[in-house]
Amino acid sequence: GQNIDQPTEMTATEGAIVQINCTYQTSGFNGLFWYQQHAGEAPTFLSYNVLDGLEEKGRFSSFLSRSKGYSYLLLKELQMKDSASYLCAVRSSNSGNTPLVFGKGTRLSVIA
Amino acid sequence: DGGITQSPKYLFRKEGQNVTLSCEQNLNHDAMYWYRQDPGQGLRLIYYSQIVNDFQKGDIAEGYSVSREKKESFPLTVTSAQKNPTAFYLCASRPPTGARTTGELFFGEGSRLTVL
Numbered sequence: 764g765q766n767i768d769q770p771t772e773m774t775a776t777e778g779a780i781v782q783i784n785c786t787y788q789t790s791g792f793n794g795l796f797w798y799q800q801h802a803g804e805a806p807t808f809l810s811y812n813v814l815d816g817l818e819e820k821g822r823f824s825s826f827l828s829r830s831k832g833y834s835y836l837l838l839k840e841l842q843m844k845d846s847a848s849y850l851c852a853v854r855s856s857n858s859g860n861t862p863l864v865f866g867k868g869t870r871l872s873v874i875a
Numbered sequence: 876d877g878g879i880t881q882s883p884k885y886l887f888r889k890e891g892q893n894v895t896l897s898c899e900q901n902l903n904h905d906a907m908y909w910y911r912q913d914p915g916q917g918l919r920l921i922y923y924s925q926i927v928n929d930f931q932k933g934d935i936a937e938g939y940s941v942s943r944e945k946k947e948s949f950p951l952t953v954t955s956a957q958k959n960p961t962a963f964y965l966c967a968s969r970p971p972t973g974a975r976t977t978g979e980l981f982f983g984e985g986s987r988l989t990v991l
Contacts, residue, residue, distance in 0.1 A: 771915070794977070794978065796977075796979055796980075803963075803985075803987075804984070804985070805965060805982035805983060805984050805985055806918075806965070806980075806982050807982075808977075808979040808980070808981075811977035811978075811979060850917065850918065852918075854978065862908055862920050862923050862933065863980060864920075865910075865917045865918040865919075866917055867915060867916060867917035868917050
């Protein structure tokens with residue numbers, strides 16, 4: 764089966780750093796994605812990892828360890844607008860059009 | 876501008892009625908997907924289509940039907956057989972696999988269906 768786990772909720776302070784973890788057990792692996800979703804809106808793409816290591820993109824970074832089935836999303840210099848749900852998703856097959864399997868999302872609240 | 880358009884944004888229906896959600900894209904993507912989102916459940920796959928005139932069931936296809944007669948369009952019908960249809964429905968498409976693409980999904984704005 765496919766299983767992707769993330770914490771349900773997190774709270775962090777404006778200006779701080781927060782790390783959102785994701786662990787996965789899937790039948791195969793061909794990439795891990797992070798999406799941001801504000802309430803009532805569509806998810807927007809944040810990052811993609813297919814090889815081990817860290818990918819940095821401005822205030823957001825994402826890390827992958829394939830041997831551990833583990834990823835994290837790191838958000839620096841938190842802003843109030845970062846309050847949103849963060850979705851971890853895995854593509855489990857080398858077939859390019861294989862649908863992504865999503866975790867349940869982590870709702871992040873940024874407080875002053 | 877290129878993108879994915881879902882309509883309607885909000886829809887109310889009575890029990891026992893079928894309803895069709897529209898999804899149109901002008902991104903020239905072959906693959907299209909329908910996901911359902913419930914509070915605390917994440918996104919669950921209903922149906923997907925990799926090419927015109929072809930589609931496959933996802934994890935929760937019961938009570939839904941789709942068609943893919945044109946590359947640009949992938950409508951979803953929620954039938955009266957769907958036991959709990961109230962949800963947020965998201966349509967997505969994906970560019971062709973290639974060395975320069977990550978293969979991320981592009982989402983529409985979603986359609987919120989409420990059954991009264």
